[in-house]
Amino acid sequence: MKGFQLFRNDEKAMELPINIVVMLVVGMVALAALITIIPTPTKDMSVFVEGTALEGGSIQQGNSIIVSAAVAENPFAVSAVIKVTDNDGNPVRYANVVLSGLGGAASNTTDINGMTVLTTPENALVRLNPNQNEGTMDLKILADGFYDYERKDAVMIIKTR
Incomplete structure (x- = not known):
């Protein structure tokens, strides 16, 4: 056992656990600093479906589109006017808006007035x-x-008879 040394007698062996603890504390402080600079969402949006229409038709108030059975037999396009504001009534600019369902989908971005x-x-x-x-x-x-x-x-899309 000539080449075998015990850690108890080696002062450098105690440095390793202390270094690990110091690096862990420094790492946690750095992580906490990074988390504090990430902006968190703080507001809710108010969303209004101002009107809807079949493609080519005039926009009607409300969120319902009534289609005849003849139109509903084939795929058709729909349009919707959406208004997005914050809780104070200010427009939400450049919001990404997606309408999807019934095999169709549409997307756009709100303008400076919060409309799309x-x-x-x-x-x-x-x-x-x-x-x-x-x-x-x-x-x-x-x-x-x-x-x-x-x-x-x-x-809502409603088919008449």
Whole structure:
């Protein structure tokens, strides 16, 4: 046992645990500093579906679109006017707005007045199945400094007979 040394007699062996503790404390302080500079969302949004329409039709107030059975037989485009404000009524600018459901989807960004018009494009048209008399589309909005907003059944499509 000539080459074997005990750690008890080695002063440098005690430095390793102390160094680990110091690095752990410094790392936790650095992590806490990084977390404090990350901006957290602090506001809720108020969202209004100002109006809806079939493509080419005039915008009607409310969140319902009534389609005839003849129109509902084929895929069709819908439009929706969305207004996004903060709780004080100020417009939420440059928010990403997505309307999706019934096989269709549309997205856009709000303007400086917090308004956007969403229209489903040719490759994402809305469809009602032959035995389906109604369906809904969901709304999702993302904006910096705000909590994410999701509303199920934001727009309703109703087929008349």
